[in-house]
Amino acid sequence: MAGLELLSDQGYRLDGRKPSELRKIQARMGVFAQADGSAYIEQGNTKALAVVYGPHEVRGSRNKTLHDRAVINCQYSMATFSTAERKRRPHGDRKSSEMSLHLKQTFEAAILTQLYPRSQIDIYVKILQSDGGNYSACVNAATLAVIDAGIPMRDYVCACSAGFVEDTPLVDLCHAEESGSGTALALALLPRGGQIALLQMDARLHQDHLDPLMEAAMTACRSLGQVLDGVVRQHLQEVSVLTGE
Amino acid sequence: MAAVQICEAEKVYIMHGVRDDLRVDGRGCEDYRHMEIETDVVSNTDGSARVKMGYTDILVGIKAEIGKPRPMVPDEGYLEFFVDCSANATPEFEGRGGEELGSEISSTLYKVFSNRNSLDMKALCIAPGEHCWVLYVDVLLLQCDGNLLDATSVAIKAALFSTRIPKVHISEDEEGTKELELSDDPYDCMRLEVEDVPCIVTLCKIGHRHVVDATLQEKACSMASLLISVTRKGTVTCIRKVGGGSLDPESIFEMTETGKRVGKALHAPLMKLLQEEEMLGKKKQKVGFLG
Numbered sequence: 001m002a003g004l005e006l007l008s009d010q011g012y013r014l015d016g017r018k019p020s021e022l023r024k025i026q027a028r029m030g031v032f033a034q035a036d037g038s039a040y041i042e043q044g045n046t047k048a049l050a051v052v053y054g055p056h057e058v059r060g061s062r063n064k065t066l067h068d069r070a071v072i073n074c075q076y077s078m079a080t081f082s083t084a085e086r087k088r089r090p091h092g093d094r095k096s097s098e099m100s101l102h103l104k105q106t107f108e109a110a111i112l113t114q115l116y117p118r119s120q121i122d123i124y125v126k127i128l129q130s131d132g133g134n135y136s137a138c139v140n141a142a143t144l145a146v147i148d149a150g151i152p153m154r155d156y157v158c159a160c161s162a163g164f165v166e167d168t169p170l171v172d173l174c175h176a177e178e179s180g181s182g183t184a185l186a187l188a189l190l191p192r193g194g195q196i197a198l199l200q201m202d203a204r205l206h207q208d209h210l211d212p213l214m215e216a217a218m219t220a221c222r223s224l225g226q227v228l229d230g231v232v233r234q235h236l237q238e239v240s241v242l243t244g245e
Numbered sequence: 246m247a248a249v250q251i252c253e254a255e256k257v258y259i260m261h262g263v264r265d266d267l268r269v270d271g272r273g274c275e276d277y278r279h280m281e282i283e284t285d286v287v288s289n290t291d292g293s294a295r296v297k298m299g300y301t302d303i304l305v306g307i308k309a310e311i312g313k314p315r316p317m318v319p320d321e322g323y324l325e326f327f328v329d330c331s332a333n334a335t336p337e338f339e340g341r342g343g344e345e346l347g348s349e350i351s352s353t354l355y356k357v358f359s360n361r362n363s364l365d366m367k368a369l370c371i372a373p374g375e376h377c378w379v380l381y382v383d384v385l386l387l388q389c390d391g392n393l394l395d396a397t398s399v400a401i402k403a404a405l406f407s408t409r410i411p412k413v414h415i416s417e418d419e420e421g422t423k424e425l426e427l428s429d430d431p432y433d434c435m436r437l438e439v440e441d442v443p444c445i446v447t448l449c450k451i452g453h454r455h456v457v458d459a460t461l462q463e464k465a466c467s468m469a470s471l472l473i474s475v476t477r478k479g480t481v482t483c484i485r486k487v488g489g490g491s492l493d494p495e496s497i498f499e500m501t502e503t504g505k506r507v508g509k510a511l512h513a514p515l516m517k518l519l520q521e522e523e524m525l526g527k528k529k530q531k532v533g534f535l536g
Contacts, residue, residue: 028535032333032388034300040534045288049387049534051333059336075332075339080383081290081306090329092340124332124339126385128304129287 006165006180014176015044022160022172022220023133025227027140029148029235037149041141044174045131050141052149054121064120069113071120074103076138078127099135102198106139106188109197110157111146121151132175133161135186135200140228147232155190157197158224162187162217164209169216187217191225194218249461256466260452268456268463275507277458278392282399282515284407284522286533291380292408295533296400299460300390303397305382305404311413311425312379314370322369322377324358326351326384328397334389343386350384353394353445353485354401357474360482363442364405368435371413376425378410391460394472398445399515405442406519409434440516443474443482446508448500450492455500457507471500475508477516
């Protein structure tokens with residue numbers, strides 16, 4: 001690749017990671033007391049906050065009510081100070097609306113909506129700092145928030161981004177890698193069954209490279225799933241100690 | 246504001262308590278809730294702060310950009326405020342729902358900071374008439390539990406204190422075109438004098454008395470409030486009455502006196518805390534949202 005060396009000859013990326021290595025993940029559930037469920041996740045320098053309200057009665061137009069399952073309503077927005085160049089509008093632009101639709105699609109596949117007919121579940125995600133992998137951080141934060149809210153899901157939803165540089169798939173891209181490498185695949189996986197909730201890529205990629213890229217992304221999602229599982233168990237332990245069980 | 250519905254019995258209970266200087270959570274009429282302040286929470290801004298007051302959670306990020314100064318005052322920089330009432334706080338703020346409250350808060354902030362003595366704008370000038378620093382102050386409302394403006398003003402003061410603006414060197418070539426060079430050294434930066442930045446105190450009138458730092462339930466009992474912005478010397482820079490009810494002049498005078506007293510007492514501990522946090526330097530534990 002011309003310009004910045006995304007993968008050095010020794011096999012190290014810009015921030016010193018190996019191609020299949022994820023960034024440092026720190027997460028916390030139950031950040032806000034007023035919301036039904038909330039979570040915060042840091043993946044490297046990307047920080048995302050997710051808040052869940054629901055299930056509650058459908059707000060606004062009654063037409064949106066579904067008689068046999070819950071309606072999932074997502075909103076993705078970025079803080080104006082999250083990107084290097086100040087963003088003028090936090091949400092409402094095309095990219096944010098597209099991301100909100102993707103999140104809605106992802107969580108409709110995972111949440112057991114049949115248990116809550118005629119109700120609505122709101123998932124609001126905010127990016128506080130953006131350094132690549134925005135969609136993945138949102139999905140991971142939202143998974144933890146939905147679990148914090150006590151809404152049943154089929155499985156954890158883990159998401160990761162992947163790219164391709166010089167025949168090597170890179171996993172968990174940072175901003176420089178996303179804008180430099182050209183190919184950026186976003187994958188949301190339900191790890192236990194190996195089911196893909198969302199797959200998105202907009203770039204040119206040779207057909208032969210698609211399989212190794214997807215394999216790398218799926219392996220990364222599974223490791224992420226284990227990290228999220230650890231976070232949930234630790235949170236449960238803390239809560240049960242506080243309530244004296 | 247995210248409204249809370251309370252019944253008549255609760256209103257009477259709160260009003261009787263306030264009359265006897267005892268509020269629902271045990272505070273007196275002039276006591277603030279427990280406040281937690283942390284600066285430098287978002288690393289890719291020039292200055293940031295997070296304030297938690299009860300359940301109210303505000304995050305302020307300041308970004309400094311080079312822009313053209315205003316034609317009326319060519320040797321000064323300026324501040325631009327933007328308040329984002331995010332859907333995190335309440336589902337009613339989804340989409341465009343939070344814009345009304347956001348623009349109300351940002352217009353109050355513009356008024357408070359339009360005072361010439363609050364912040365030294367001349368320090369933000371680079372080349373008179375051509376370049377100046379524009380500070381974009383972005384306020385993010387994460388949780389709403391009453392008393393938004395007080396928390397916002399404290400957060401803005403803390404964020405301005407922690408703002409580091411890189412130093413600029415102007416070099417001129419032979420043709421006379423000026424080139425601005427930003428210093429690469431992260432420690433070579435300019436800090437702002439925030440001693441005179443005012444803090445806003447909101448006083449809500451409940452019955453015949455007034456309270457400082459009202460929660461949502463107390464706000465639902467009050468008909469009118471007074472917003473006062475006070476500097477550390479006790480000078481009042483801006484007064485605004487909000488709410489549907491009316492206040493008589495004696496109440497306004499009493500509330501102003503209380504506001505001056507409470508506001509003046511807020512500045513000294515705040516500056517001391519900010520300076521202590523700065524002294525920690527590298528040893529400071531970054532907690533952020535993970536704490």
